[in-house]
Amino acid sequence: MSLDHRLEAQNLCAGYEKQAILENVSLTLPAGKITAIVGGNASGKSTLLRTLTRILPTVSGSVLLDGQSVHTMPSRKLAQIMGLLPQSPIAPEGITVADLVGRGRHPHHSLFTRWGSADDRAVDQALRATGIEKLAEREIDTLSGGQRQRAWIAMALAQETDLLLLDEPTTFLDVSHQIEVLDLLVDMNTGRGTTIAMVLHDLNLAARYADHLIAVADRGIYAEGPPSEILTESMVKAVFGLESRIITDPVSGTPSMVPLGRHKVISRPCSRKIA
Amino acid sequence: MSIAITHAAPRTVPRRRINRRSALVLCLLGGGVIFLFALTLTCGRGCLAPSAVLSALFGHDSAGASFVVNDLRFPRAAMSLVTGLCFGLGGVAFQVMLRNPLASPDIVGISASAGAAAVFAIVILSLNGWIVSLVAVCAGLMVAFTIWGLSSGRGGAGGRLILVGIGISAMLDSVTAYIILEAPEWDRVEALRWLTGSVNGAQLTEVAPVFAALVVFGGMLAVAARDLDVLRLGDDTARALGVGADKTRLVVTLAAVGLVAFATSASGPIAFVAFLSGPIAARLLGSSAAILPAAALTGAILVLAGDFSGQFLLPARLPVGVVTGAVGAPFLLYLIVRANKNGGSL
Ligand SMILES: Nc1ncnc2c1ncn2[C@@H]1O[C@H](COP(=O)(O)OP(=O)(O)OP(=O)(O)O)[C@@H](O)[C@H]1O
Numbered sequence: 001m002s003l004d005h006r007l008e009a010q011n012l013c014a015g016y017e018k019q020a021i022l023e024n025v026s027l028t029l030p031a032g033k034i035t036a037i038v039g040g041n042a043s044g045k046s047t048l049l050r051t052l053t054r055i056l057p058t059v060s061g062s063v064l065l066d067g068q069s070v071h072t073m074p075s076r077k078l079a080q081i082m083g084l085l086p087q088s089p090i091a092p093e094g095i096t097v098a099d100l101v102g103r104g105r106h107p108h109h110s111l112f113t114r115w116g117s118a119d120d121r122a123v124d125q126a127l128r129a130t131g132i133e134k135l136a137e138r139e140i141d142t143l144s145g146g147q148r149q150r151a152w153i154a155m156a157l158a159q160e161t162d163l164l165l166l167d168e169p170t171t172f173l174d175v176s177h178q179i180e181v182l183d184l185l186v187d188m189n190t191g192r193g194t195t196i197a198m199v200l201h202d203l204n205l206a207a208r209y210a211d212h213l214i215a216v217a218d219r220g221i222y223a224e225g226p227p228s229e230i231l232t233e234s235m236v237k238a239v240f241g242l243e244s245r246i247i248t249d250p251v252s253g254t255p256s257m258v259p260l261g262r263h264k265v266i267s268r269p270c271s272r273k274i275a
Numbered sequence: 276m277s278i279a280i281t282h283a284a285p286r287t288v289p290r291r292r293i294n295r296r297s298a299l300v301l302c303l304l305g306g307g308v309i310f311l312f313a314l315t316l317t318c319g320r321g322c323l324a325p326s327a328v329l330s331a332l333f334g335h336d337s338a339g340a341s342f343v344v345n346d347l348r349f350p351r352a353a354m355s356l357v358t359g360l361c362f363g364l365g366g367v368a369f370q371v372m373l374r375n376p377l378a379s380p381d382i383v384g385i386s387a388s389a390g391a392a393a394v395f396a397i398v399i400l401s402l403n404g405w406i407v408s409l410v411a412v413c414a415g416l417m418v419a420f421t422i423w424g425l426s427s428g429r430g431g432a433g434g435r436l437i438l439v440g441i442g443i444s445a446m447l448d449s450v451t452a453y454i455i456l457e458a459p460e461w462d463r464v465e466a467l468r469w470l471t472g473s474v475n476g477a478q479l480t481e482v483a484p485v486f487a488a489l490v491v492f493g494g495m496l497a498v499a500a501r502d503l504d505v506l507r508l509g510d511d512t513a514r515a516l517g518v519g520a521d522k523t524r525l526v527v528t529l530a531a532v533g534l535v536a537f538a539t540s541a542s543g544p545i546a547f548v549a550f551l552s553g554p555i556a557a558r559l560l561g562s563s564a565a566i567l568p569a570a571a572l573t574g575a576i577l578v579l580a581g582d583f584s585g586q587f588l589l590p591a592r593l594p595v596g597v598v599t600g601a602v603g604a605p606f607l608l609y610l611i612v613r614a615n616k617n618g619g620s621l
């Protein structure tokens with residue numbers, strides 16, 4: 001249903017006034033696939049997403065969408081192709097869920113178009129997909145953290161973009177809603193062909209749900225590829241500074257990381273010693 | 276929460292209902308404006324028959340009504356109307372853009388700078404007409420950008436922007452007071468106009484530039500309104516939805532300062548109209564759809580009603596700014612108390 005769009009970064013340097021966060025990053029988000037981005041706090045994951053979506057200007061290098069620099073594209077056209085759910089979005093006081101989700105339709109309108117049935121359909125579908133249709137009339141301020149998060153996801157869905165970037169879509173969600181959101185993203189990916197890139201902190205869910213895994217560390221990409229190749233003990237050690245063991249997820253067959261802390265470990269692998 | 280669509284009952288579309296409420300509120304506010312405008316034309320120290328007002332307006336002289344209606348009441352009502360619309364619109368644009376009801380032009384020093392510049396231009400530079408308004412706009416823009424700079428204001432307005440603005444506002448108010456003291460030829464009424472705002476003795480030639488500003492800058496805001504609305508979701512979300520945050524802020528700042536400065540250079544800084552209109556309109560609307568026109572109409576109602584009650588309902592004859600100031604001050608206190616509790620936004 002949707003077109004495959006290729007988003008790539010070439011020798012990208014990104015950061016904030018004089019502070020380089022990412023240096024010389026080159027990557028491609030595989031079209032029609034789900035990519036998960038992992039990395040420690042403050043490693044630059046959000047910075048990467050914000051630079052890829054043109055929210056943050058690049059320091060040097062380029063971001064290309066289907067071979068064309070995103071900086072030369074009209075904002076509205078770009079927003080019809082690529083959507084972003086920021087890590088900590090702001091909801092204005094008193095706005096209702098339905099109203100917020102409706103804002104996702106903004107790039108599909110110009111000064112002279114009116115709200116139409118296609119917009120109603122998109123909003124309805126987004127509300128239903130995130131399971132918050134009963135909350136449509138509620139004000140955002142009166143919702144729980146997880147309900148609020150789902151309202152924001154619904155807004156990003158209502159934008160109906162072929163490329164969707166999400167910054168920690170599962171924070172604030174309980175375990176079952178985390179799984180539901182990830183399942184929903186897979187539905188969108190297989191059903192509509194939406195290309196998805198998301199920042200996740202849960203390595204095991206990232207490995208289970210992503211086709212492509214990107215580990216960010218040391219101002220660049222430490223490793224990228226299929227989760228089965230990328231999620232290794234040495235990667236976890238290098239990226240997070242954490243000793244771990246990798247087992248096979250009995251449900252999905254994907255790699256699964258079990259952390260080794262200083263306490264509560266009954267059988268410590270003898271090959272590794274922790275200082 | 277699967278994407279498959281089950282047999283869900285057709286949901287009432289919330290958008291429609293909100294639109295209906297907006298339409299109702301806008302109609303009521305518009306009706307209020309028309310009523311107060313007509314009231315100002317018909318009733319004064321003596322009431323005229325509506326038919327006499329109409330025939331006077333259309334050029335048939337009927338027993339002296341012509342002078343009262345055409346030369347006194349109509350310019351006054353027209354001035355109240357356009358300045359009210361300008362203050363309401365300019366005020367709410369700032370409040371929405373900075374996500375803070377305290378960030379209205381009359382609190383953060385835009386009105387004060389426009390007023391001081393207008394007084395300076397009239398008294399010291401002996402200018403008049405359009406040029407005064409342009410000087411006021413330039414001063415307003417200068418102060419706006421100074422405040423942005425001093426508080427390194429990006430996105431929402433923190434307490435810092437408000438405090439810097441209040442400081443600048445106080446400074447400029449004293450400049451205005453000083454210039455007025457140095458202008459001995461002014462009477463008390465004229466001086467009061469520049470201190471609190473008044474539509475006393477308005478002339479149609481003074482109304483014209485404000486009306487033009489309303490058309491030009493109001494038009495700019497109307498074009499930017501959709502983007503402004505999305506900007507309330509934060510810069511990142513707005514950019515992700517295809518809205519250039521900085522460009523929108525620039526356009527909105529320019530338009531809002533233009534509206535407030537032109538109105539201020541005609542009627543003086545009518546106290547708290549810019550500050551009050553947005554929050555009142557927001558309470559009426561419930562949600563913020565159509566907040567700009569609703570706030571503009573609310574501003575017009577405040578000025579028309581304030582001027583009418585200042586002239587005829589209160590024991591002493593007061594300029595409109597004194598009336599709106601008395602209404603606005605308690606609300607300001609309420610907002611400050613509330614902002615300290617939960618950091619309110621518009
Ligand atoms: N607006 C900003 N201005 C200046 N520095 C910033 C800004 N936003 C983030 N940074 C810095 O950039 C670095 C990377 O931040 P970023 O938000 O990209 O990290 P992250 O990987 O998303 O972390 P987290 O997992 O905590 O969300 C941090 O050191 C942070 O302090």
Ligand SMILES: [Mg+2]
Pocket residue numbers: 045046047087167
């Ligand atoms: Mg982040």
